[in-house]
Amino acid sequence: MTLINLMHSGSLENGNLHVVSAHMGLASAEVRKRFRLKDDMKTVYKRIATDDSMRNSINEYRGMRLTVNDPWETTLVFIISQFNNVKRIRLITKNLVQKFGVDITDARGNVIAKGFPHSSDLMKATVQDFMQAGAGFRAKYIKEAVEYCTNNIDLNRLQGMKYEELKEKLMTISGVGEKVADCIALMGYGELEAFPIDVHVKRAVEKLYFKGRKRSIKQIQEFAELQWGKYRGYAQQYLFYLDKLKNI
16 A cells, blocks of 8 residues: 655646655556546536536536545445535544554554555444444444445456446445445446436536426436436536535
8 A cells, every 4th residue: 555645736727736655656547547637628528518507617616526436435435424424424434544444654664644444454343333433323334334345245346337237236235325326436436427416416406407396316317317428427526516515
């Protein structure tokens, strides 16, 4: 496990991302992958800028990218995220990393950071351990997901699956419903066809495209596919922030 330090300088449009690591080749590749630096954002914006609302959101948050993270890390964090806020999600995650994370050492063997624990690293943890980390009712789901992802499914081998098949596989994990499965598919596997629907996205779509009339999750999924096609995962992010931060 390698420690990577990043620093951004300059503007969002023409800035520079500085990478510092003891293993620069590995670090550079990881940064390109995680921040999706190979994505052609001009093409993405052209495809999802289908109306004034989306164009306004793109102008407001231009430069915002999706990220791709480790599938297990993404799975655990989104299980933690259910009926939760960002502050508590960070706290619970931090507590788990501090207690169960893998040591990252320097050349002298000194521990300089903690890596995110794999599911196998959490096998000996109890529901009570997860409760003490602040997980609350999610502790039971975390324990079941840890055991299932260690013994029954290799999340890394799901890479390359078609979106619908991937989503179905992910929903076999305890605590992973349709919305969380879409979050994992989008953020853990880079599947841009995934369109997670939470309260912000549902409200934004209904208000902007259905004159405030209520629509089912299935109807919104179908609308997103027709409206933004294979880049609807990016459209979701711009809708999310349009609602959450602008209160449209």
